[in-house]
Amino acid sequence: MSIRSLRTLVAVHDHGTFSAAAEAVFVTYSAVSQQMKALEEEYQITIFDRSKRTPELTPLGLAMVAKARDIIQTYDDLVPSILGEGALKGEITLAAVPTTLTGLVPLGISILKRNCPDLHIRVGLGLTTSLLTQIKRGMLEAAILTVPSIAPEDLVIQEIVTEPLELLVSDQLSEDDPIALLRSQPFIRFNREAVVGEIIERWLQAKSVTVNEAMELQGLDAITSMVAANLGVSICPRRCIETQAPPGVRSLSLGPDAPTRRLCLVTRKNSAKRLVIDKIHESFLEAVEVGVFPPKLHPQRVSA
Template identity: 55%
Template sequence: MSIRMLRTLIAVDDHGTFSAAADAVFVTHAAVSQQMKALEAEWGVTLFDRSRRTPQLTPVGRAMVAKARKVVAEYDALVPSVLGDDGLSGELLLGAVPTTLTGLVPLTVSALRKAWPDLRVRLQGGLTNALLREVERGLIDAAIVSRPGHVPEGHVWHEVAVEDLVLLAAVDTESDDVLELLRSQPFIRFSRDAVVGATIEAWLQDRKITVTEVMELEGLEAISSMVLCNMGVAIAPRRSVHTMRPLPLKRLSLGPDAPKRHLGVIARADSLKTRAIDELVLRLRGAVAVGELTPETARLRDVV
């Protein structure tokens, strides 16, 4: 057995097929097949069900992949741990939901890089559920997401902000009555594939509010622009870090029982980037305390 073989086994799990794994680890399809057979022979177990056209990991195979991830992670951390690198150098692979990418994330990452110049942050946008899968599979170190209904076992959740959901309406809309607007105006829906979209849908259903849906979008900027052009009304988070010159819209409270979005960072409990993630969380909370992305706040040495 070698670390190289373990990396190949993990690549098969990540990419689904021997061919895709071969491309990921820069070997041939035949080499992947040979390495997997060698692992099965050495361990005396069946890693793959080969009765299907595309070999699938067996339950034992999936368990071995989980162990292999830990072994490879420990191996990758061997030299840094000896040299005293506590995770504040190298690369932090970070996912983030789109609504954070124009205010919260730039202010945070800028401060993080100023404090720890040897730490490089590589960003990846995506919706919460997709990013959760990326964290679980070890493809990214952490993600800034809406809190899911259930935090997966073996993961840690760091809450950063709680954002009220509000009704967005054009400024020349005559009424400020939320229920009237929802029932009378076209509704621009926040994607139900997003956790916040599911929260909005549950709130509407609980109150038996029937809306006339005209479109379903993922990005807050796109939704806000549609509302500005009188295409309808929408429900969206009141962002914890505002950008300069936000679009002129009515932002109407949904009342004392308004739904909220819990925004935070999720990571694997066994992550080797724990210190970097802690520093990230610290600066996220600092950015929320600042509350606005401007040239002045962007120049701050730190937002803690």
């Protein structure tokens, strides 16, 4: 048995087929098949049910995948856990919810790279629920996401910032009452599969506001563009990092009891990469303090 074979086994589980797993681990289809056959022969067990067109993991195979994840994680964390400062070198995968990718994430990573130049950061994308599952399963090391209503006990949540939600409206509309606008204008809904979408829906229900839904989108930039075109109004998080807003859009407060979304960094409790994870958290806190992207640079003095 080798770590490589275990990685391939996990890839087959995560990607569904030998072909997809081959692409994920950068080997040929035949290499995947040979590795899986070798595992079965070494332990004299049936990992795959090959009676079907696409081989499927048996219950024993699924149990082996779970153990394989633990072994791979221990193997990957071995050197960083020993070297300490050496953890600030190498590679780490950081995923994030889509609404953070145009301000907070690029600024936070640029600060992290400045402080840890030998650290390579791979960036992923996903919604909060999916990212939490990937972290729990060991498929992902860290993620920036909305604080979940129920936090799994085996995860560490480090809060970064709280963003109030606000109403985005076209500047072609003169009305300033957010409730009146929500009731009279088409509503561009934030994706309800996202935690933010759930927060918005609960607030609308608490306010007894029935909206005329026109569309449901996920990307904050896409929603803002639709509002700028005067195709409706929308409730979105106020970005903690100021970016250049598109013309034609203004924002209105939802009042003193406006809902909020809390962004955080989530990792596993047993992660041996705690040093680099703490550096990531510090970098994103610093990004919030900077508050603007791209950062405003002070002009250099010109010598006389």
